Amino acid sequence: DAMVIQNPRYQVTQFGKPVTLSCSQTLNHNVMYWYQQKSSQAPKLLFHYYDKDFNNEADTPDNFQSRRPNTSFCFLDIRSPGLGDAAMYLCATSRDLLGQDGGNQPQHFGDGTRLSIL
Amino acid sequence: GNSVTQMEGPVTLSEEAFLTINCTYTATGYPSLFWYVQYPGEGLQLLLKATKADDKGSNKGFEATYRKETTSFHLEKGSVQVSDSAVYFCALSGGPWNTDKLIFGTGTRLQVFP
Numbered sequence: 361d362a363m364v365i366q367n368p369r370y371q372v373t374q375f376g377k378p379v380t381l382s383c384s385q386t387l388n389h390n391v392m393y394w395y396q397q398k399s400s401q402a403p404k405l406l407f408h409y410y411d412k413d414f415n416n417e418a419d420t421p422d423n424f425q426s427r428r429p430n431t432s433f434c435f436l437d438i439r440s441p442g443l444g445d446a447a448m449y450l451c452a453t454s455r456d457l458l459g460q461d462g463g464n465q466p467q468h469f470g471d472g473t474r475l476s477i478l
Numbered sequence: 479g480n481s482v483t484q485m486e487g488p489v490t491l492s493e494e495a496f497l498t499i500n501c502t503y504t505a506t507g508y509p510s511l512f513w514y515v516q517y518p519g520e521g522l523q524l525l526l527k528a529t530k531a532d533d534k535g536s537n538k539g540f541e542a543t544y545r546k547e548t549t550s551f552h553l554e555k556g557s558v559q560v561s562d563s564a565v566y567f568c569a570l571s572g573g574p575w576n577t578d579k580l581i582f583g584t585g586t587r588l589q590v591f592p
Contacts (some may be wrong), residue, residue, distance in 0.1 A: 364521075366521075400585070401584065401585075402567060402582035402583060402584050402585055403522065403567075403582055405579050405580070408579075417579070450521050450522065452521075452522075464510040464529070464571040464572065464580075466512065466524045466527060467522075467524070467580065468524070469514075469521035469522040469523065470521050471519070471520045471521045472520070472521045
């Protein structure tokens with residue numbers, strides 16, 4: 361089945377130790393998104409890639425970086441994790457930003473990576 | 479700016495009860511509206527969507543109608559099941575030819591008991 365796959369499901373890292381989360385997709389979608397979701401809150405968009413074009417949200421901390429080496433893979437790098445970065449990180453894809461009728465494309469989410477900071 | 483307001487949860491129901499989860503929005507223009515569902519330990523799944531006024535989205539027995547006059551997109555289901563227990567997020571995006579990001583509400587937890 362075509363899908364969005366996030367690895368690992370659970371990640372534990374130490375305070376200040378760099379960590380990388382990965383996302384892959386078999387949908388061949390142009391757009392890939394990274395969200396941060398803290399407990400009992402809505403997902404918060406960190407950034408997205410449209411093909412190779414990187415789009416950062418204005419309030420995303422510099423501590424968060426992303427790489428998209430090809431259409432299928434996208435990585436979230438946290439350079440120096442703090443305790444406040446403990447959260448669920450969700451990857452999502454969409455075929456495009458807009459459909460041929462101008463309507464917004466729905467996003468397809470992975471199951472997330474839950475990050476814990478010791 | 480655009481925003482979404484959902485009723486606070488948890489919503490607790492017995493199996494086969496009628497469900498309504500209220501969602502209202504503030505937006506300029508004609509946003510697209512979505513309901514996403516998040517089952518425990520999983521990511522979000524698109525449940526249904528509507529892209530223009532009076533459109534009704536439906537899926538798996540859930541329905542929501544895009545009401546521009548009341549700026550609402552309430553989620554309904556006639557008879558809930560235990561397996562519907564999850565967190566439901568109402569969301570909007572910019573609308574036709576607008577690439578603004580998806581804006582989520584805070585989510586409403588639904589608990590259904592046998």
